[in-house]
Amino acid sequence: MKRLASFFRLIATLSLVLFALLLPGLSSAGAQEIPTPEAFFGFRMGADGELAHWDRIVEYFELLDQRSDRVKLEVLGESTLGKPFLLAIFSSPENLADLDRYREISRKLADPRGLTEDEIEGLIREGKYVNAQSYSLHANEVGGTQAVPELAYDLVTGEDPITRMILDNTIFLMFPSFNPDGQVMITEWFYRYKGTEYNHTSLPYLYHVYAGHNNNRDSYQLNLVESQHLAKVVYRDWAPQSYVDHHHFGGGGARFYIPPYLDPLHPNVDPLIWREHQLYGAHMAVALEQAGKSGIETGAPFYGWWQASFHMSTNYRNIAGMLTESANANWADPVYVLPDQLGPTRGRPAYKPQMSMPRLWPGGWWRLRDIVEQKIVASKAVLELGARYRETLLRNMVLKAQGNIRLGETEPPYAYVIPVDQHDFPTAVKLIRTFQLNGVEVHRLEEPYRVGSRLFGTGSFVLSTAQPLRAFVKSFLEQVNYPDNPWTRAHGDQSPLRPYDLAAYSVSEHMGVEAIPLMEPLRGIRLTRLPELAVVPPGTVHGTGPAYLLAHDSNESLRALNRLLEGGYQVRWLREEVEMNGIYFAPGAMVISGGEGLADAIRGLARELGLDFFALPSAETGVAGGSAYRIRAPRVGVYTRYAGGNMDAGWMDLLLQDFEFTHSKVMNADVRAGGLDRSYDVIILPTDGATTIIQGRPGEDTPPEYRGGIGEEGVANLQTFVEGGGTVIALNAAWEFVAQTFDLPLRDEVAGVAPMDFFCPGSTLHIEVDRSHPLSYGMPARALALHIQSSPALRVSAGAFQDRVSVAARYAEENLLRSGWLIGEEYLSERPLVLEFGVGEGKVVVLAFPAQHRAQTHGTYKFLFNGIFYGAAEAVGS
Numbered sequence: 001m002k003r004l005a006s007f008f009r010l011i012a013t014l015s016l017v018l019f020a021l022l023l024p025g026l027s028s029a030g031a032q033e034i035p036t037p038e039a040f041f042g043f044r045m046g047a048d049g050e051l052a053h054w055d056r057i058v059e060y061f062e063l064l065d066q067r068s069d070r071v072k073l074e075v076l077g078e079s080t081l082g083k084p085f086l087l088a089i090f091s092s093p094e095n096l097a098d099l100d101r102y103r104e105i106s107r108k109l110a111d112p113r114g115l116t117e118d119e120i121e122g123l124i125r126e127g128k129y130v131n132a133q134s135y136s137l138h139a140n141e142v143g144g145t146q147a148v149p150e151l152a153y154d155l156v157t158g159e160d161p162i163t164r165m166i167l168d169n170t171i172f173l174m175f176p177s178f179n180p181d182g183q184v185m186i187t188e189w190f191y192r193y194k195g196t197e198y199n200h201t202s203l204p205y206l207y208h209v210y211a212g213h214n215n216n217r218d219s220y221q222l223n224l225v226e227s228q229h230l231a232k233v234v235y236r237d238w239a240p241q242s243y244v245d246h247h248h249f250g251g252g253g254a255r256f257y258i259p260p261y262l263d264p265l266h267p268n269v270d271p272l273i274w275r276e277h278q279l280y281g282a283h284m285a286v287a288l289e290q291a292g293k294s295g296i297e298t299g300a301p302f303y304g305w306w307q308a309s310f311h312m313s314t315n316y317r318n319i320a321g322m323l324t325e326s327a328n329a330n331w332a333d334p335v336y337v338l339p340d341q342l343g344p345t346r347g348r349p350a351y352k353p354q355m356s357m358p359r360l361w362p363g364g365w366w367r368l369r370d371i372v373e374q375k376i377v378a379s380k381a382v383l384e385l386g387a388r389y390r391e392t393l394l395r396n397m398v399l400k401a402q403g404n405i406r407l408g409e410t411e412p413p414y415a416y417v418i419p420v421d422q423h424d425f426p427t428a429v430k431l432i433r434t435f436q437l438n439g440v441e442v443h444r445l446e447e448p449y450r451v452g453s454r455l456f457g458t459g460s461f462v463l464s465t466a467q468p469l470r471a472f473v474k475s476f477l478e479q480v481n482y483p484d485n486p487w488t489r490a491h492g493d494q495s496p497l498r499p500y501d502l503a504a505y506s507v508s509e510h511m512g513v514e515a516i517p518l519m520e521p522l523r524g525i526r527l528t529r530l531p532e533l534a535v536v537p538p539g540t541v542h543g544t545g546p547a548y549l550l551a552h553d554s555n556e557s558l559r560a561l562n563r564l565l566e567g568g569y570q571v572r573w574l575r576e577e578v579e580m581n582g583i584y585f586a587p588g589a590m591v592i593s594g595g596e597g598l599a600d601a602i603r604g605l606a607r608e609l610g611l612d613f614f615a616l617p618s619a620e621t622g623v624a625g626g627s628a629y630r631i632r633a634p635r636v637g638v639y640t641r642y643a644g645g646n647m648d649a650g651w652m653d654l655l656l657q658d659f660e661f662t663h664s665k666v667m668n669a670d671v672r673a674g675g676l677d678r679s680y681d682v683i684i685l686p687t688d689g690a691t692t693i694i695q696g697r698p699g700e701d702t703p704p705e706y707r708g709g710i711g712e713e714g715v716a717n718l719q720t721f722v723e724g725g726g727t728v729i730a731l732n733a734a735w736e737f738v739a740q741t742f743d744l745p746l747r748d749e750v751a752g753v754a755p756m757d758f759f760c761p762g763s764t765l766h767i768e769v770d771r772s773h774p775l776s777y778g779m780p781a782r783a784l785a786l787h788i789q790s791s792p793a794l795r796v797s798a799g800a801f802q803d804r805v806s807v808a809a810r811y812a813e814e815n816l817l818r819s820g821w822l823i824g825e826e827y828l829s830e831r832p833l834v835l836e837f838g839v840g841e842g843k844v845v846v847l848a849f850p851a852q853h854r855a856q857t858h859g860t861y862k863f864l865f866n867g868i869f870y871g872a873a874e875a876v877g878s
Contacts, residue, residue: 001681002123004342006014009840011043014355024403027794029441030200030363033067034063034064034067034068034153034156034157035063036153037052037060037149037150037153038536039150039644040056040060040063041056041060041149043650044372045146045147045149045150045189045369045372046143046146046147046332046366046367046368046369046370046373046789047332047369047374048332048333048334048367048368048369049194049332050332051142051146051186051187051190051331051332052145052149052187052189053183053184053187053193054083054145054147054177054180054184054187055184055361056263057085057148057176057177058084059147060149060152061073061086061088061149061152061176061194061354061574061823062383064088064153064156065088066154066175068156068157069087069093069096070088070090070092070093070096070155070156070167071088071089071096071152071155071156072096072099073086073087073089073641074086074087074089074599075087076232076554077225077229077780079179079180079181079225079226079488080208080209080210080224080225080226081181081209083180083181083184083231084180085180086176087173087174087175087179087229087233088152088174088176089171089172089173089174090152090156090167090171090172090174091128091167091170091171091172092167092168093829095128095167095171096167098661100129101172101530102127102130102171103237104236104702105123105126105127106127106128106238106239106240106241106397107237107238107239108123108169109123109124109127109239109394109397109401110239110318110397110401110468110637111239111397111401111467111468112398112401112402113405113747114457114467115445115710119289120398121801123394123779124391124394124395124398125391127390127394128169128170128171128390129170129171129241129389129390129393129394130171130173130238130239130240130241130242130243130388131172131173131236131240131243131382132168132171132172132173132174132227132233132238132240132242132243132381133172133173133175133177133241133243133244133246133379133382134175134178134230134244134245134246134310135147135174135177135178135243135246135375136177136178136179136182136183136246136312137147137178137210137215137216137245137247138179138182138207138213138247138248139179139181139182139183139185139186139217140182140186140202140203140207140248140331140467140672141178141247141248141326141328142183142186142187142248142331142332142368143210143246143248143326143368143372143374143375144177144246144247145176145177145183145252145377146368146371146372147246147371147372147373147375147376147379147751148174148176148177150372150376151174151376151379151380152174152176153374154343154376154380155167155172161381162269162380162384162387162568165384165387165388166380166383166384166386166387168387169386169387169390170383170386170387170390172235172383173234173238173240173357175230178215178226178230178245179208179215179226180208181207181208181209181242181538181573181782182207183791184210185203185205185207186207186331189203190331190332190632191314192701193607198701198702198703199333199335200616200701201701201702202644202702202707203644204642204643204644204645204702205642205644205645206223206645206647206650207743208224208226208650209650209653210223210224210285210650210651210855211224211647211650211651211654211854212644212645212647212650213647214647214650214651214854215309216308216309216310216842217229217308217309217501217854218854219307219308219309219310219312219313219314219506220307220308220313220438220507221243221507221855221856222434222437222438223436223654223854223855223856224654225278226376227310228437230310231437231438233830234380235281235317235437235438235439236439238484239317239318239319239397239439240319241319241320241386241393241394241396241397242276242280242319242320242321242322242323242382242386242393243310243311243314243320243321243322244311244321244322244323244378244379244382245309245310245311245321245322245323245324246324246326246375246378246379247323247324247325247326248325248326248327248328248371249326249327249328249330249365250327250328251327251328251335251425252337252341252342252343253295253297253327253342253343253345253348254295254296254297254300254319254327254345254348254357254361255293255294255295255296255326255327255361255366255370255374256288256289256293256295256296256297256324256326256327256378257296257297257298257300257301257302257323257324257325257326258284258296258297258298258322258324258378259278259280259281259284259298259322259323260274260277260278260281260286260299260304260590261274261277261299261302261303261304262299262300262301262302262303262304262346262347262486263303263304263487264303264304264305264483264485264488265303265304265305266304266305266306266315266475266519267501268316268318268470268474268475269304269315269316269471270318270403270404270471272396272399272400272403272419273315273318273320273400273682273856274304276320276393276396277320277322279385279389280320280322280381280385281298281322282383283381283382283384283385284296284324284377284378284382285298285380287377287378287380287381287384288374288377288378288381289359289678291373292376293360293373293374293377294359294360294361294362295327295357295360295361295707296359297348297357298356298357299347299348299356299357300330300345300346300347300348300356300357301346301347301348302323302325302347302500303346303487303500304345304765305499306499306500306501306502306505307475307476307480307505308501308502308505309323309501311320311323313438313472315348315471316469316471316472316475316476317438317439317468317469317471317472318397318400318401318404318468318469318471322382322780324374324378325377326370326371326374326375326555327366327371328436328666329366329367329368329370329371329715331368332368333368334365334366334367334368335365335366336364336365336516337363337364337365337366338363339362339363340700341363342360342361342363343741345797346497349491352419352658356768362826364627366377368621369380374806378844396452396542401468401766402540403463403469404467404468404470404471405466405468406469407465407470408464408465408466408467409466409521412517412518412519412520413465413474413478413517413518413519414464414465414466414518414519414520414521414522415462415463415464415465415466415517415518415522416462416463416477416508416515416516416517416653416741417445417449417451417460417461417462417463417513417516417517417518418431418432418460418461418462418475418508418513418515419456419457419460419514420445420456420458420459420461420465422513422514422556423455423512423514423553423780424512424513424553424555424556424858425536425554425610426536426554426555426556426609426610426611427511427512427554427555427556427858427859428461428513429514429516429534429536429567429610430511430858431507431508431511431513431515431536432461432530433474433533434507434532435463435476435507435752435843436530436533436534437533437768438469438472438714438739439467439469440463440467440472440473441463441464441469441529442461442462442463442529442530442534443461443462443463443464443527443528443529444459444460444461444462444527444528444529444530445457445458445459445460445461445462445526445527446458446526446527446528447526449526451516451518451520454503454516454716456516459537461530461534462522462525462527463477464522464765468672475505476507477506477507477508477515477517478504478506478517478819479506479509479818480504480506480819480820480821481817481821482499482503482504482761482763482820482821483784484496484821493756494754494756494757495754495755496755496759496761496821498761498789498820498822499762500869501762501763502763502788502820503761503762503763503819503820503821504762504763504818504819504820504821506764506818506854508821509764509784509818509819509859510764510784510786510853510856510858510859511856511857511858511859512780512783512784512825512856512858512859512860513858522781524531524666536556536609537610538606538607538608538610539605539606539607539609539610539611539613539655540606540612540613541602541603541606541612541613541615542613542615543613543614543615544599544616545574545616545617546593546598546618546619547591547592547593547616547617547618547619547624548591548592548593548598548602548614548615548616549578549580549585549589549590549591549592549613549614549615549616549623549624550589550590550592550611550612550613550614550780551586551589551590552573552586552587552588552589552590552777552778552862553586553778554609554610554611555589555659555858555862556609556610556611556866557611557778558607558659558778558861558862558865558869559609559611559660559722560611560867561590561603561631561869562633562660562661562662563601563660563691564592564601564605565587565631565632565633566633566660567595567597567601568594568595569592569594569595569598570592570593570594570595570603570619570630571590571591571592571630572590572591572593572619572624572628572876573587573588573589573590573627573628573629573774573777573873574587574588574589574624574626574627574628574633575587575626575627575628575772575774575877576592576626576627578626579612579623580614580623582746583614585775586776586778587769587771587772587777588771588774588778588866590612590631591616591619591624591628593616593619593624594619595635624869625877626877627875628875628876628877629774629870629873629874629875629876630873630874630876631869631872631873631877632873632874633662633872634661634681634868634869634871634874635662635679635680635681635682635872635873636656636661636662636663636664636680636682636684636685636868637663637664637665637666637670637676637679637680637682637684638652638653638656638663638664638665638683638684638685639665639666639671639683639684639685639686639688640653640665640666640667641667641668641692641695641696641709642687642696642701642702642706642707643692643696643706643707643709644697646686646687646688646860648686648687648688648731648732648850649665649686651852651854651855652684652686652854653665654855655852655855656862658855659861659865661667661779661868664679666680667797668696668708668709668710668711668714671710671714671717671718672710672713672714672717673717674713674717674720676716676717676718676720676721676726677720677721677724677725680721680726681726681727681815681871681872682726682727682728682729682867682868682871682872683718683721683726683728683729684728684729684731684864684868684870685728685730685731685734685737685738686734687731687733687734687790687850688733688734688737689733689736690734690736690740690850691736691738692709692736693709693710693734694696694709694710694711694712694714694715694737695708695709695711696708696709715741718741719741719742720843722742722839722840722842722843723839723840723841723843724840724841724842725840725841725842726842726869726870727842727843727844727845727870727872728843728844728845729864729867729868729871730841730844730845730846730847731846731847731850731851731852731864732788732790732791732847732848732849732850732851733790733791733792734790735748735792735846735848736748736792736805737795738844738846739746741845742837742839742844743760744805744837744844744846745796745797745798745805746794746795746796746797746835746846747795747797748793748795749791749792749793749794749795749796749827749831750824750827751792753824753827755823757823757824757827758793758823758824759821759822759823759824760787760788760789760791760821760822760823760824760828761787761788761789761820761821762787762788762789762820763786763787763817763818763819763820763821763822764784764785764786764787764817764818764819764820765784765785765786765787765811765812765816765817765818765822766782766783766811766812766815766816766817766818766830767782767783767784767785767809767810767811767812767833768781768782768810768811768812769781769782769783769808769809770807770808770809773806773807773808773834773836774866774870775808775809775834775836775863775866775867775870776808776809776862776863776866777779777862777866778862778866779809779862779863782812783809783819783859783860784818784859785809785833785849785851785857785859785860786849786850786853786857786860787809787828787849788850788853791848791849791850792848793818793827793828793831794831794832794833794835794848795831796832796835804837804838804839805836806836806838807832807834807835808828808834808835808836808863809832809833809834809863810831810832810833811828811829811831811833812829812830813829813830813832816828832848833847833848833849834846834847834848835848843870843871845867845870845871847863847864847867849867851863851864852864
């Protein structure tokens, strides 16, 4: 009996020891309590005909957060339409318990100034590799967000050595959906028409309410709330060592694009970044080949000289920013691809094995499940590489930062100065805030500083290039010529190859802000680093009186105008230059009068918007007398169509909201119904082709209520609207529609011209402005405008309209190019780009360029805003 009791005690002891050994794995992973994605959602991720809805995905991540100590879920805020925007952080329980410390280490390694070599090495030994990945920024590219529940499950339950190594050595910042609103739109549309004749139709409206597909172009201006959420985490809080953005692309070639990029490469990016791309890409490729995947391609067709996307702009911050692109299926439905349908792309002249894609995909069925598996393998491969090369990649972060600082100390430009004496200083402050939100260090001049003949006043901003983000500062402020070399010309006929997006991204040029490069080192300069986001200094109210005078120069003056009209005050635009106490005001100066509490309203606007107001003794005599336009609150409509939506209309909506214009959408049915004058004074036509506006897109297969355009009845109703006194403003490509509709004497001089003779893909050009024209009020006499590939080169021909047409701005005569790529400037020389036509009792305004491109080109907003107010204005006086 004693021996039997001893035996049972031994068994009990061994059981306790075994339980103790197993307990950490059970408690950390919680595998017995965490349902698989298939069990939770009711289908395997990527299953044919199934999409997980964002609401359920959020629930699954909340469950993981509750039951696993390997993940920490944060709700960063809301999306544009109010959905939760998630950040899921994966690591070991020990690492998650000390996140603040690892975040501090990552930031110090990204900016090692002030650290000794011993301190740096200590941080490298202590730190963890930090990686950020985002999924399904473009919501119709569904595979990324469909993959993340399974990826998350693997990380919180996996007990294999590689998963353990990843968790112990890395911190993974996962953005499960970069566009929750679009994910909901796509999923609900898919199920609404599943199994019907409209099963495979695309979404008829934008899958981001403002940006659609162009949410990927907001990586540096950060106009969208989703962009701001990611920027806070990636650009400012964490500064991870790498970032991957997961996408889809066309289905007629490779199955999966992975790093590195194709030439040309941007020379401002640290070369170590491009070497890291090769390292990551090789590791992804090996992992994908080991998983039995084929059609894996590196290099083609995405190239390394552009800046707008998140996966590209991160490279200018010393973060290895990368892209994956999976071949499309039909959302959750499979597609069959014949071998004959697989073809070449830029960087791969034929669908044949080559170094960038040694194993071809043979064709056949292609499914969402294939995409999900690609995303999971690639995502894990990045994390595995970071875990294996943790210290190397952390040290690289230091080397890239030090290299940028060293170049800023030894090579011009040594800094960029944003002078306080700007044409529109409040907009200059917006530029500075944008750079700060991107993580850039900014200083303020504490006393005047002279460089040659230029004296920069106190309060000017200085962006030194001797900082870790030198590449970002230089690339987004410099004047640049896009490369014209064998990498950017087609083999054979040597025709220019279009850049992936724009050819130039100078934020200062787009915003109309003067940014002066300093070509000599800073000496004897008193600077203060801005500890918080820059704010515009309060304006001044000079005197008190029954009326006030406000210059038209700042965009913020037009925001003030909207508020004044909302408050019931009276505003007139003076049509002539006036002088007051030695200060000259260009045409368009505003006289504000009437209403209770005017003085308080003026003081509030001056304080908040940084505007200067000048008291007048009267609203009708002296300076305030003479000819003017009486301004009233315009009733504004923005033409908005289906057929996939119009991104320019979306950005227009965002911009008008930002500047506090009361406006509404004008849909096709509204135009066809007529009576437009009962609701609108001004109708804006965002850039679009004439055929699309009138007929919709050919071959539309959406439900009938989403098809078509305004039709011939809509054309007639717009004619009636303008002839009766309304105003239509046509932007960029919409010039053709108004030319046809109103018989305007316009033609495009570059229509049909070969790219070898004329080519201008997204470049800033010099323009000359008639400041006396109401459309140009507040503009400088010489300015910059963005010209994109769809922009025309208009010529006004002789005709019945010549006595009722006026030109407010033209391209310069010569040396047009400021930044970008321009072939054949003679086609644009002195061509008009801002025009007004009188039609009946109304007006047609043509802005033959993207005046508000993606809500980024602040420097030309006034042409648009002036057109809106001018469209509802009444001429008064002599």
